[in-house]
Amino acid sequence: MAYLDHAATTPMLPEAAEAMAALLTQPGNASSLHAAGRRARRVVEESRETIAAALGARPSEVIFTSGGTESDNLAIKGLFWARHRSDPRRRRLLLSAVEHHAVLDSALWLTEHDAATITWLPVDEGGRLTPEALRAAIDENPDDVAMVSVMWANNEVGTVQPIEALARVAHDYGVPIHTDAVQAVGQLPVDFAASGVDAMTATGHKFGGPLGAGVLLLGRDVGCTPVLHGGGQERDVRSGTLDVAAIAGLAVAAEVAVKEQPARADRVRALRDDLVAGVQVSVPDALFNGVPVADAAGRLPGNAHFSFPGCEGDALLMLLDARGIECSTGSACSAGVARPSHVLLAMGHDEERARGSLRFSLGHTSTATDVDALISAIVPTVERARSAATALR
Amino acid sequence: MKVLAAMSGGVDSAVAAARAVAAGHDVTGVHLALSPSPASFREGARGCCSLEDSRDARRAADVLGIPFYVWDVAERFGRDVVDDFVAEYAAGRTPNPCVRCNERIKFSAVLDRAVALGFDTVCTGHYARLVDGRLHRAIDPGKDQSYVLGVLRPDQLERAMFPLGDSRKDDVRAEAAGLGLGVAAKPDSHDICFIPHGDTRDWLRERLGEQPGDIVDTSGAVVGAHDGAYAFTVGQRRGLGLSVPAPGGAPRYVLGISPVSRTITVGALDELDVSELVATNPVWCGPMPALPFTGSAQLRAHGEVHACTADVVDGDLMVTFADQPRGIAPGQTVVLYDDDMVVGSATISSTR
Numbered sequence: 001m002a003y004l005d006h007a008a009t010t011p012m013l014p015e016a017a018e019a020m021a022a023l024l025t026q027p028g029n030a031s032s033l034h035a036a037g038r039r040a041r042r043v044v045e046e047s048r049e050t051i052a053a054a055l056g057a058r059p060s061e062v063i064f065t066s067g068g069t070e071s072d073n074l075a076i077k078g079l080f081w082a083r084h085r086s087d088p089r090r091r092r093l094l095l096s097a098v099e100h101h102a103v104l105d106s107a108l109w110l111t112e113h114d115a116a117t118i119t120w121l122p123v124d125e126g127g128r129l130t131p132e133a134l135r136a137a138i139d140e141n142p143d144d145v146a147m148v149s150v151m152w153a154n155n156e157v158g159t160v161q162p163i164e165a166l167a168r169v170a171h172d173y174g175v176p177i178h179t180d181a182v183q184a185v186g187q188l189p190v191d192f193a194a195s196g197v198d199a200m201t202a203t204g205h206k207f208g209g210p211l212g213a214g215v216l217l218l219g220r221d222v223g224c225t226p227v228l229h230g231g232g233q234e235r236d237v238r239s240g241t242l243d244v245a246a247i248a249g250l251a252v253a254a255e256v257a258v259k260e261q262p263a264r265a266d267r268v269r270a271l272r273d274d275l276v277a278g279v280q281v282s283v284p285d286a287l288f289n290g291v292p293v294a295d296a297a298g299r300l301p302g303n304a305h306f307s308f309p310g311c312e313g314d315a316l317l318m319l320l321d322a323r324g325i326e327c328s329t330g331s332a333c334s335a336g337v338a339r340p341s342h343v344l345l346a347m348g349h350d351e352e353r354a355r356g357s358l359r360f361s362l363g364h365t366s367t368a369t370d371v372d373a374l375i376s377a378i379v380p381t382v383e384r385a386r387s388a389a390t391a392l393r
Numbered sequence: 394m395k396v397l398a399a400m401s402g403g404v405d406s407a408v409a410a411a412r413a414v415a416a417g418h419d420v421t422g423v424h425l426a427l428s429p430s431p432a433s434f435r436e437g438a439r440g441c442c443s444l445e446d447s448r449d450a451r452r453a454a455d456v457l458g459i460p461f462y463v464w465d466v467a468e469r470f471g472r473d474v475v476d477d478f479v480a481e482y483a484a485g486r487t488p489n490p491c492v493r494c495n496e497r498i499k500f501s502a503v504l505d506r507a508v509a510l511g512f513d514t515v516c517t518g519h520y521a522r523l524v525d526g527r528l529h530r531a532i533d534p535g536k537d538q539s540y541v542l543g544v545l546r547p548d549q550l551e552r553a554m555f556p557l558g559d560s561r562k563d564d565v566r567a568e569a570a571g572l573g574l575g576v577a578a579k580p581d582s583h584d585i586c587f588i589p590h591g592d593t594r595d596w597l598r599e600r601l602g603e604q605p606g607d608i609v610d611t612s613g614a615v616v617g618a619h620d621g622a623y624a625f626t627v628g629q630r631r632g633l634g635l636s637v638p639a640p641g642g643a644p645r646y647v648l649g650i651s652p653v654s655r656t657i658t659v660g661a662l663d664e665l666d667v668s669e670l671v672a673t674n675p676v677w678c679g680p681m682p683a684l685p686f687t688g689s690a691q692l693r694a695h696g697e698v699h700a701c702t703a704d705v706v707d708g709d710l711m712v713t714f715a716d717q718p719r720g721i722a723p724g725q726t727v728v729l730y731d732d733d734m735v736v737g738s739a740t741i742s743s744t745r
Contacts, residue, residue, distance in 0.1 A: 315510060318421075318462050388509030392466055392502050 002325045002370035006206075006302055006363025007155055007183060013208035013253050013364070020210060020249035030242045031233060040244045047251035054258040055202065056191030057217045063234045064247055067214040068182040068203035072102035074216050074227050074238065075178040075199045076149060080110055082223030083146040083176065088115075090146040094137050096121045096129045096161070097346035098154050100180055104342075107149070116146065120346075126291040126298070127159035127347050131169045142173045152181035152200075153188065156343045156359055157290035158303025160188065167196035176222055182206055182214075186257035187265060187300050198222045202254075204246070208364060209253030213246035260364075268362045269301035271371050275360060276304050278375035283382050285309055289344060289357060302362040307344075307353045311385040312392075316358055319381045325374050328359045356389075396420045396554060397507040398516040399499060400453060400461070402446030404576045405518030405557060407453035408565045411572055412556035413516045414457050421512070422454035422461040425503065427587065429467040443589075449576050456574055464506070466498060473497040475587055479600050482623040485650035486724025489541070489694065490585055496544040504552055514554045522558030526551060528678050528735040533561040540694050543728035543738035544676050594624040594632075606655025608635060611648070616659065622652050628665055628720020635659070646720065666717035672727050672739030675710040679736070688731045690714070692721050692741070703729055710739040 028040030045059070052059040065071045076093070083090045093107045097120045110116035119137050123129050129150055138145055148170045153160045163179055170177040178199040184190050186207030192200050199222060203214035218224055218237065226232075230239030257264075276293050279286055287307040291298040308316060313329035320327060340354035360374065396418040398410035413420045424447045447463055454461035474493050481488035504515045520531035521539040528550055531537040545553065557565060562581075569577035588596045601623055608617035617635040619625070625633075629647040639645050639661070646665055649658040682688075685704040690712055692699070700715040712727055721744050729736040 314462065314464070315506075318460075319510065321460060322421075384510060388506045391506035391509060392464065392469055 002373040003365070004325060004327045004360040004362060004370060004374060006366070007158075007300075007359065007361035008328060009205045009211065010208060010363040011365055012205075012210060012249070013256055015256055016204075016209050016249040016253040019252040020245045023245035023248050026244075028244065030244055031231065040242075043244050043248050044242050047247045050251040051215060051254045054254040055185065055200075055215075055217060056193045056195075057200075058193075058220070060220055060235070061192070061217050063216045063218055063238050064242055064250075065214050065216055065234075065238060066212055066240075067205070068100075068180070068201055069102040070227075071201035071203070071214050071216040072100065072180055073106045074224065075201060075218075076103055076106040076147075077110060077227050078224035078237065079147045079176055079178060079199065079222070080114070080116055081225035084115060085225070086223065089144050091115045091117050092141070092144045093118050093146055094121055094134065094148040094175075095119075096123060096150045098123055098127055098129075098156075098159070098343045099149065099151055100155055100182070103149050103151070103180055121150070123159075123346055125348050127154055127157050127343065128291065128298070129161055129166065131162060131165040134166055134169045135172075138169070138173050138175065142175075145173065145175045148175055148177040150177070150179055152179045152184035152190065153300050154290075154343060155183050156341060157305045157347070158183070158300035158361075159290050160184070160298050160300065163195050163197060167198075171196065183300060185254070186261055187268075187302060189261065190258075192217045199224070204250040204253055207253055207257040209250040209257075210246045213243060213250040215250075257364075264364055265301040268364075268366060269296065271366055271368060272302055272304055272360075272362050274368070275362070275371045275374060278371065279304070279306060279378055282375060282379050283308065286382075287353065289347070289349070289353075300361075302366070304360045304362075305357065306360075307349070307357040308382050308385070309352070309356060310389055311356045311382055312389050313355055313357055315385040315388050316356075316381060319384055320358075320374075320377060323373075323377045323381070325377055327374075328361075329357065394418045394513040395511060396514045396516050397503075397512040398422050398459070399503065399518075400424050400450035401518070401582070402449035402453075402576065402579075403518065403582055404566060404569045404574070404579055405520070407450070407457075407518070407574050407576050408569050408572075409516055409518040409554075409556045410453070410459065411457055411568070411574070413554065414459060416556075418514075420457070420459045420516070422450065422457070422459050423503075424450040424461070424463045425470075425498070426463050426465050426467055427470040429471065449579065453574050453576055456572065464503065466502060469502045470494070470498055470587075473502075478585075478587075479597065481724050482597055483601055483652060484724075485622060485652040487626040487722035488724045489726055490587070491541045491694070492544055492726050495541055500545050500549045500553060504549060508552065514552055516554040516556065518557055519555050520557050520560075520562075521555045523550060523553065523555055524734075526679070529558070530730075530733040530735075531558040531560075536562050537695075539735050540691050540696075540726070540728050543678060543726065543735050545678060546676060547679055550678060594621075597621070597623050604655055606657065608633065608657045608659055610639075610645070611658060611660045611664065616645075619655075619657055622650050622655050622657055625650055625657050627722040633657075633659060662719070665719040667719070667721050667744040668714055668717055669745045670712050670721060670727060670741055671743045672710040672712065672741045673708075675705060675708075675737055675739040677737040679734075682731070682736055686729060686731075686736065688729055688736060691728045691730065692718060693725055698730065701729075709742070710737075 028036035030040040030044045048059045048062045176198040179197045180201045185202045198219045200217040205211040289305040340351045344354040396413045400406045400422045519538045520536040522529040530539045603620045605620045607615045616637040645659040648660045689698045690701045699718045703712045728738040
């Protein structure tokens with residue numbers, strides 16, 4: 001088997017699994033006052049400190065959540081509500097056109113059920129937003145901007161955004177900025193304080209931690225209205241009994257992933273470059289999407305994204321799956337009814353190119369054998385998919 | 394063989410896939426997404442393309458341990474089946490969308506893609522038998538679906554697999570339960586899958602609008618009014634809403650539909666009797682039989698069988714009946730049988 005879908009989820013690190021397993025049978029609610037509760041609380045707070053140190057935040061800025069989707073919902077809705085309440089003119093959400101659906105759909109929900117409007121921030125052919133484009137969008141009317149949200153790195157094509165520069169622009173106007181850094185943590189150096197952003201989403205299962213555990217890093221003076229109400233466990237911004245074992249696993253994974261990030265990124269990038277070169281030699285008309293691999297800082301080290309002209313992405317995926325090679329199509333999927341990727345469309349590509357695309361994403365368990373398996377399978381796979389492409393049209 | 398099992402989420406296609414697996418084939422399950430915006434849940438026993446059905450199909454594939462994918466055929470299905478269905482009604486005919494789906498989607502678009510992707514066969518849960526490459530009725534007369542497959546050519550049948558033709562429905566359900574398939578007790582789907590509420594007349598009105606016209610008797614006298622000729626089918630008795638009763642009070646039936654003049658003609662039951670029909674685009678499921686052909690004909694799904702002779706005249710199929718079948722609607726398919734073997738079919742254009 002060649003698992004080339006680490007951007008979907010990456011296997012847990014053994015250290016994280018061990019830390020979690022050791023706690024799963026322990027009693028104790030971290031909000032309880034007795035000894036078991038205090039033991040649980042200690043694990044949570046030590047984990048909070050570990051995560052804060054790994055990501056360049058203060059412990060009090062770490063809010064534990066159930067993962068990326070919850071963190072994005074909390075950031076978009078919470079910041080919008082707080083900003084809109086303090087000044088009703090603030091209605092405008094500024095979003096890059098390539099955001100993840102957890103951000104997009106939270107924002108769209110606010111336009112349907114609340115007073116929000118959206119300004120889509122354009123990206124170039126590589127998927128990158130420029131600080132100038134953000135400045136122009138704010139300048140349309142700086143007084144009505146509620147917040148900005150731009151992902152740190154794109155989940156489909158791996159484009160890295162100039163987050164620090166974007167944060168400076170937002171702060172020139174006193175506007176808060178959130179970033180979805182789900183794909184970035186463990187792949188790139190990520191420092192919350194140095195980036196200047198006000199809120200940042202991260203989730204464990206993308207960097208070797210457990211599923212169902214993530215954080216929203218939230219600056220201490222950033223207003224955020226809760227989405228989940230209840231016991232107020234996390235700074236009164238997020239309620240719900242804390243998952244002590246998962247939080248411990250998350251902390252271990254964050255520590256290891258960040259410590260090993262430079263070496264791992266170099267290793268994964270070399271494999272990725274071999275993969276890209278191999279596919280381009282085997283299928284000369286394959287189109288590489290996103291920032292060129294030569295721009296090492298501009299693209300996630302583990303991401304490769306191709307369009308195969310004349311092929312349907314789902315046929316390619318099925319044929320590769322049958323050969324034991326696991327990857328993703330470039331399109332969002334609802335009950336299998338594929339819609340062309342909004343990311344590729346925003347980058348100026350047409351529906352054909354979006355439909356025929358595949359994402360290969362490498363991670364900490366990837367090997368040269370995985371890459372070789374793909375290279376040897378890609379030619380017959382593309383030939384076969386091409387011959388099948390028109391049947392359903 | 395490499396087998397592509399079309400899995401609707403129902404019990405029949407799940408057991409068909411299971412039998413293909415048990416026979417030692419390399420089976421891949423595929424659910425066909427037919428709607429561009431699938432509903433979340435089934436409405437009653439209708440429809441087969443909700444997200445819930447897709448999940449049921451996926452669960453069955455998981456239980457069988459086979460790969461599973463969803464194929465988006467919504468665009469082709471919309472064009473070749475749904476649009477055709479509306480156009481046929483608008484032209485005063487009564488289409489059978491299941492026949493069109495088998496002809497144009499399952500055993501054409503899907504089969505072509507499957508073959509191109511390296512599969513040998515498409516396997517479905519239809520109740521029909523293939524004997525030496527020839528299509529036959531299923532042994533369960535209550536479930537027999539050979540009628541809706543009568544449009545398949547030999548090259549399509551060669552690539553088809555119908556593992557349920559030798560079984561009775563009860564046995565298929567029991568087999569599903571024995572295999573641990575959760576769909577074992579799922580109700581049968583019926584009616585038209587893309588009209589989830591089941592009200593065809595209402596569904597057509599949404600698409601074609603109100604087109605009021607007269608209902609007349611065979612003398613031409615106006616006996617009622619309607620708001621869309623497409624809402625009627627030849628042989629229909631109920632829902633005519635006639636304002637003038639028939640002499641003697643005998644029930645009246647739709648005899649004819651003229652969409653251009655928006656006129657519905659009604660008359661007595663015996664005026665529905667037919668002794669001949671003409672049907673277009675004949676398809677032969679095997680070698681063309683010696684003509685004139687003597688055998689039997691079925692005129693609607695689960696309809697009665699009528700002894701007949703058939704011949705081809707100027708490319709059309711002419712069918713002459715020994716008895717007088719009643720209420721034959723243009724647009725429906727006439728399927729010719731030699732005992733239990735399907736010989737061919739054509740689309741009814743007119744009757745006498």
